[in-house]
Amino acid sequence: MNPSTSALLTDLYELTMVQAYLKQGMDEPAVFEFFVRKVPAHRNFFVAAGLEQMLDYLSELRFSQEELAWLDQSGQFSSRLLDYLETMRFTGDVEAMPEGTIFFPYEPIIRIVAPLPQAQLVESRVMNLLNFQTMVASKAARSVLVAGGKPLIDFGLRRAHGAEAGLLAARASYLTGFAGTATVLAGMVYRIPLYGTMAHSFVQSHENEMLAFQHFAEAQPENVVLLIDTHDTEAAAAKVVSLAGKLRAKGITVKGVRLDSGDLADHARKVRYILDEGGLPHAQILASGNLDEYRVKALVESGAPIDSFAVGTAITTSSDAPSLDCAYKLQEYAGRPCRKRSEGKATWPGRKQVYRYLADNGRLDHDIVTMNNDQLSGKPLLQLVMKNGCRLAPSPGLAELRRHAAAQLRQLPEALRALETAPAYDVRISSALRSLAQTVDRRL
Amino acid sequence: MNPSTSALLTDLYELTMVQAYLKQGMDEPAVFEFFVRKVPAHRNFFVAAGLEQMLDYLSELRFSQEELAWLDQSGQFSSRLLDYLETMRFTGDVEAMPEGTIFFPYEPIIRIVAPLPQAQLVESRVMNLLNFQTMVASKAARSVLVAGGKPLIDFGLRRAHGAEAGLLAARASYLTGFAGTATVLAGMVYRIPLYGTMAHSFVQSHENEMLAFQHFAEAQPENVVLLIDTHDTEAAAAKVVSLAGKLRAKGITVKGVRLDSGDLADHARKVRYILDEGGLPHAQILASGNLDEYRVKALVESGAPIDSFAVGTAITTSSDAPSLDCAYKLQEYAGRPCRKRSEGKATWPGRKQVYRYLADNGRLDHDIVTMNNDQLSGKPLLQLVMKNGCRLAPSPGLAELRRHAAAQLRQLPEALRALETAPAYDVRISSALRSLAQTVDRRL
Numbered sequence: 015m016n017p018s019t020s021a022l023l024t025d026l027y028e029l030t031m032v033q034a035y036l037k038q039g040m041d042e043p044a045v046f047e048f049f050v051r052k053v054p055a056h057r058n059f060f061v062a063a064g065l066e067q068m069l070d071y072l073s074e075l076r077f078s079q080e081e082l083a084w085l086d087q088s089g090q091f092s093s094r095l096l097d098y099l100e101t102m103r104f105t106g107d108v109e110a111m112p113e114g115t116i117f118f119p120y121e122p123i124i125r126i127v128a129p130l131p132q133a134q135l136v137e138s139r140v141m142n143l144l145n146f147q148t149m150v151a152s153k154a155a156r157s158v159l160v161a162g163g164k165p166l167i168d169f170g171l172r173r174a175h176g177a178e179a180g181l182l183a184a185r186a187s188y189l190t191g192f193a194g195t196a197t198v199l200a201g202m203v204y205r206i207p208l209y210g211t212m213a214h215s216f217v218q219s220h221e222n223e224m225l226a227f228q229h230f231a232e233a234q235p236e237n238v239v240l241l242i243d244t245h246d247t248e249a250a251a252a253k254v255v256s257l258a259g260k261l262r263a264k265g266i267t268v269k270g271v272r273l274d275s276g277d278l279a280d281h282a283r284k285v286r287y288i289l290d291e292g293g294l295p296h297a298q299i300l301a302s303g304n305l306d307e308y309r310v311k312a313l314v315e316s317g318a319p320i321d322s323f324a325v326g327t328a329i330t331t332s333s334d335a336p337s338l339d340c341a342y343k344l345q346e347y348a349g350r351p352c353r354k355r356s357e358g359k360a361t362w363p364g365r366k367q368v369y370r371y372l373a374d375n376g377r378l379d380h381d382i383v384t385m386n387n388d389q390l391s392g393k394p395l396l397q398l399v400m401k402n403g404c405r406l407a408p409s410p411g412l413a414e415l416r417r418h419a420a421a422q423l424r425q426l427p428e429a430l431r432a433l434e435t436a437p438a439y440d441v442r443i444s445s446a447l448r449s450l451a452q453t454v455d456r457r458l
Numbered sequence: 459m460n461p462s463t464s465a466l467l468t469d470l471y472e473l474t475m476v477q478a479y480l481k482q483g484m485d486e487p488a489v490f491e492f493f494v495r496k497v498p499a500h501r502n503f504f505v506a507a508g509l510e511q512m513l514d515y516l517s518e519l520r521f522s523q524e525e526l527a528w529l530d531q532s533g534q535f536s537s538r539l540l541d542y543l544e545t546m547r548f549t550g551d552v553e554a555m556p557e558g559t560i561f562f563p564y565e566p567i568i569r570i571v572a573p574l575p576q577a578q579l580v581e582s583r584v585m586n587l588l589n590f591q592t593m594v595a596s597k598a599a600r601s602v603l604v605a606g607g608k609p610l611i612d613f614g615l616r617r618a619h620g621a622e623a624g625l626l627a628a629r630a631s632y633l634t635g636f637a638g639t640a641t642v643l644a645g646m647v648y649r650i651p652l653y654g655t656m657a658h659s660f661v662q663s664h665e666n667e668m669l670a671f672q673h674f675a676e677a678q679p680e681n682v683v684l685l686i687d688t689h690d691t692e693a694a695a696a697k698v699v700s701l702a703g704k705l706r707a708k709g710i711t712v713k714g715v716r717l718d719s720g721d722l723a724d725h726a727r728k729v730r731y732i733l734d735e736g737g738l739p740h741a742q743i744l745a746s747g748n749l750d751e752y753r754v755k756a757l758v759e760s761g762a763p764i765d766s767f768a769v770g771t772a773i774t775t776s777s778d779a780p781s782l783d784c785a786y787k788l789q790e791y792a793g794r795p796c797r798k799r800s801e802g803k804a805t806w807p808g809r810k811q812v813y814r815y816l817a818d819n820g821r822l823d824h825d826i827v828t829m830n831n832d833q834l835s836g837k838p839l840l841q842l843v844m845k846n847g848c849r850l851a852p853s854p855g856l857a858e859l860r861r862h863a864a865a866q867l868r869q870l871p872e873a874l875r876a877l878e879t880a881p882a883y884d885v886r887i888s889s890a891l892r893s894l895a896q897t898v899d900r901r902l
Contacts, residue, residue: 015647016460017621022643025615026654029642034677040663084646090680130663137657141616142624171469172585173781176622177461180586183619198473199466202528203459210470212478213581215788218796219484219574233478236534245799245902327781336780337617337771344659352662355689458689 018178021077021099022084024138029085032131033095042348044130045365046137047122048144049343054335058430059439061155061419062115062123063186064147066409068140069400072104072126075136104132108400111368112410114151114189114419115395116426118441120361121368121383123148125396130347141342146179148340150186153307153332155423157325158191159431160311165193165322167209169302170330183330189415191423193322204412209324210237211272211300217244224253231257235266239300242285243275251285255292270298270321278303279318286319300324306333307433353454362447363454368395377427384444462622465521465543466528468582473529476575477539486792488574489809490581491566492588493787498779502874503883505599505863506559506567507630508591510853512584513844516548516570519580548576552844555812556854558595558633558863559839560870562885564805565812565827567592569840574791581786589784590623594630597751597776599867601769602635603875604755609637609766611653613746614774627774633859635867637766648856653768654681655716655744661688668697675701679710683744686729687719695729699736714742714765722747723762730763744768750777751877797898806891807898812839821871828888 017023035041050060077085077099085091085099106128117123124144126133157166168187174180184200194207201208212230220226223245231238238261242250251271258268271289273281278301289297298321301313306328313320327333343354343361353363364385369392373379382390399406410418429436461467479485494504521529521543529535529543550572561567568588570577601610612631618624628644638651645652656674664670667689675682682705686694695715702712715733717725722745733741742765745757750772757764771777787798787805797807808829813836817823826834843850854862873880 016462017625017643018461020621020643022646023615023621023624024642025613025640026642026645026652027640027656030654030678030681031656031660031674034660034674035663037677038673044659044663046659081646088645090652092677134657134659137659138616139621142618142620145617146619169469171467172582172786173589173784174586175590175619175775175780176586176626177464177467177583178620178622180467181461196469196471198468198470199461199464201470201532202466202525208470208534210474212471212475213578214798215488215490215578215581216475216478218788218798219479219488219791229482230475230478233481233536234474237474331619331775331780333780336619336775336777340617342616344662347663354658354662 019074020081021075022081024135028135028138029091029095032098032135033092035131035134036094036098037092041129041131043127044133044344045346046126046133046342047345047366048124048140049120049122049341051339051341052119056433056435057152057335058432058436059116059118059152059426060148060338061151061190061422062111062117062148063113063151063189064144065110065113065124065399067147067182068124068143069108069405071139071143072108072136072400073403073405075104077102098131102132103403104128104136105403106132106400107398107402109396110399111395112397112415112418114415114422116378116422117368117395118381118439121381121441122366122396125365137342141340145338145340147182147186149332149335149338150183150329151190153335154187154190154192154329156307156433157310157329159423160307160314160433161323162314164314164320166191167322167324168192168195168197168326168329169324170326171197173327174330179330185412187329189412190419191416206412211239212241214241214244217241223250224257227253227257231261231266231268238266238268239270239272240268241272241274243273247273247276247281248284248288251288252292254297255288255294258292258294268294268297270300272300272302274303278320279313279316282318282320298322302326304328311433351450351454353451355455355458362443362451364447364450366447369393370395372425376425378425378430378439380440380442382442382444383447385446385450388444388446463518464525465519466525468579472579472582473535473539476542476579477536479575479578480538480542481536485573485575487571488577488788489790490570490577490786491789491810492568492584493564493566493785495783495785496563500877500879501596501779502876502880503560503562503596503870504592504782505595505634505866506555506561506592507557507595507633508588509554509557509568509843511591511626512568512587513552513849515583515587516552516580516844517847517849519548521546542575546576547847548572548580549847550576550844551842551846553840554843555839556841556859556862558859558866560822560866561812561839562825562883565825565885566810566840569809585784585786589782591626591630593776593779593782594627594773595634597779598631598634598636598773600751600877601754601773603867604751604758604877605767606758608758608764610635611766611768612636612639612641612770612773613768614770615641617771618774623774629856631773633856634863635860650856655683656685658685658688661685667694668701671697671701675705675710675712682710682712683714683716684712685716685718687717691717691720691725692728692732695732696736699732699738702736702738712738712741714744716744716746718747722764723757723760726762726764742766746770748772755877795894795898797895799899799902806887806895808891808894810891813837814839816869820869822869822874822883824884824886826886826888827891829890829894832888832890
């Protein structure tokens with residue numbers, strides 16, 4: 015059983031609603047849009063991610079015989095529903111902002127247009143996929159913005175929320191500008207560069223630290239990065255210096271050391287001095303240990319001689335905001351625009367487009383959200399990527415998405431690059447859209 | 459590719475360390491223990507969960523030919539490592555606290571004893587599995603404690619961190635005392651009771667709300683729970699009353715309504731009055747919408763006539779503490795106890811056992827953490843569950859684990875049941891263990 019591909023990874027009500035739609039013959043085109051209602055505290059923007067996995071999901075959605083048999087024996091579902099699910103394929107259209115695009119509250123980043131039962135059925139997993147990677151990418155971007163070009167590496171697998179989260183967090187952070195990940199599976203599946211050093215257990219399992227360093231270097235002569243905080247960081251740095259000479263005789267170079275605890279800036283300065291004095295000016299210093307964008311920023315600003323940062327839990331779980339206030343909402347059915355008006359959760363009706371306008375300096379100036387059939391002068395952010403269930407083009411690939419995300423981050427105005435809340439970006443709702451909302455309200 | 463079962467769902471350094479261990483012939487028994495360093499803010503205890511999936515992982519760990527081929531072509535690994543991985547099976551022992559057991563900081567909940575390369579290799583995924591379910595169970599328990607016996611239902615799939623997180627959050631919350639979940643796959647895989655109502659989109663796709671209610675009821679006559687907040691909650695409750703008569707004539711009973719926005723206590727009182735006056739005293743009220751343990755407690759204490767609560771994101775993501783400060787640490791190698799002494803991250807050495815002592819009222823009094831070969835009078839919490847890679851008994855099943863968890867929650871002293879920080883529970887480190895730590899320190 016693969017939870018990542020099971021069609022039953024959905025909420026029960028999706029099935030019961032589809033059953034009701036089928037009974038009523040309600041299979042006209044439905045338009046759903048995915049958007050986020052508000053930015054979390056201290057945040058200023060989002061980075062769209064997860065489109066690729068969502069398109070995979072839509073393309074490959076099938077109910078297996080085992081799943082159908084289980085639904086049948088549960089006695090809760092009509093044979094009409096089961097027949098429908100057996101042959102059901104996603105045949106709809108998808109418009110989307112490319113992954114890596116910066117966006118703001120109430121801007122749709124995905125629109126799905128499909129017969130109502132299909133568009134409804136996919137809700138749970140579409141949200142599950144888009145929420146997670148967009149959340150990680152939006153969090154990771156903050157570290158990228160403050161790292162001053164120093165490489166960031168994802169070390170978050172162990173505290174990611176399960177297997178898929180570990181794998182996709184590596185993807186979302188790499189897409190956003192990380193240099194790589196420790197998660198081996200992400201190397202195989204997405205060709206993301208892999209990084210790794212050694213664990214405290216490796217040191218502890220040896221009689222002494224020096225022997226551990228030596229054994230590690232001999233087994234990994236191409237990638238000697240030694241973890242030096244197991245007992246005493248500076249003492250270990252001195253051991254690295256003394257070992258380096260012997261290793262050099264064997265043709266092995268010490269590539270670097272990793273600091274994982276204590277005052278990282280202070281240790282980095284002392285260790286840099288020891289390494290430089292010991293003839294290892296090229297040995298790099300990697301810092302890790304409960305890092306997040308605030309600590310990375312402080313370390314960079316302190317001028318601490320740290321060459322790269324491994325960040326884990328804070329990014330992989332988006333620790334300060336471990337979910338987005340996102341929604342996948344019906345905006346039109348059978349040609350009739352609709353909106354949700356629940357208290358505090360109202361939405362803008364109809365099919366929408368987001369137009370982006372840049373200032374003269376090339377930075378973001380404002381966006382306009384309007385009806386899809388409006389033709390404005392700005393750059394439209396939503397593009398058709400799937401038609402009748404088929405992708406219009408092959409996946410762009412992570413290299414291209416990384417270039418796009420980097421270009422997007424360069425367009426951020428200074429204020430929005432801050433780690434603290436800036437004045438909200440100017441997102442305008444067009445008068446056409448406002449008047450459509452009034453029309454819908456009058457009808458209801 | 460199934461990320462949940464791939465042997466490559468691991469950190470790169472696990473592979474490079476195993477390569478080094480093999481090169482040195484270091485395959486003596488290693489003892490690793492998993493524990494949590496500290497309780498998150500406002501928390502008082504943890505609930506152990508994830509053992510079952512961890513044992514599955516250890517039992518089924520295999521490197522596929524495709525994975526081995528990928529590792530080989532990467533050029534980073536020795537043929538000795540690849541040969542080892544090809545035939546590698548987990549042959550170690552596991553001692554564990556049963557799932558559902560309450561535990562506290564620095565108490566090991568899992569001990570793995572295996573040849574060093576094996577015990578090292580499994581680190582990343584063991585932590586990934588134990589961290590997540592223990593985190594969710596520990597969070598879910600807080601809602602269970604304040605719900606006053608009212609059913610709690612997991613609605614968290616859409617904002618869970620990926621597929622496996624959605625599935626396992628349903629399991630962890632059910633284990634801890636939830637009544638069920640909306641996640642269909644959890645019904646199939648774990649036989650967890652499924653719950654569901656309807657979405658706003660169902661109402662919106664109809665010409666009017668009344669018609670939507672009618673269609674839903676006719677398609678789901680056995681489970682008519684109507685969502686009534688799409689436009690105006692009380693007006694919708696009146697529609698439910700007026701519809702109920704017509705449905706009764708068709709033999710259909712309105713089972714309940716769902717409130718999803720606004721002041722839930724206020725809406726519940728008004729809706730209860732409308733339903734009662736309208737002859738529907740048995741129709742239940744389910745509340746949902748950004749609920750967490752604090753809101754559940756406030757609603758229960760307010761006396762609002764809510765019959766059950768659907769909670770989602772807050773539990774599934776453990777929103778206030780989306781990870782545990784957990785560790786999987788080497789405590790002994792080749793018969794030699796060891797410990798990590800890194801700043802702020804020191805551990806107790808050796809194989810340990812946790813003894814629990816109850817007060818006269820049957821509630822938890824204190825625990826003693828000591829060396830495993832100590833024989834104390836209290837109840838030892840760690841039990842051997844796997845020997846030489848084989849389970850000693852079949853999985854206990856969720857029904858039994860639920861009984862155990864419920865019994866454990868009943869043993870919580872009043873102070874620890876609070877949603878705010880109580881004085882820390884009394885966990886004593888035995889003098890034998892302290893003196894072992896001194897001995898280890900002297901050796902280092």
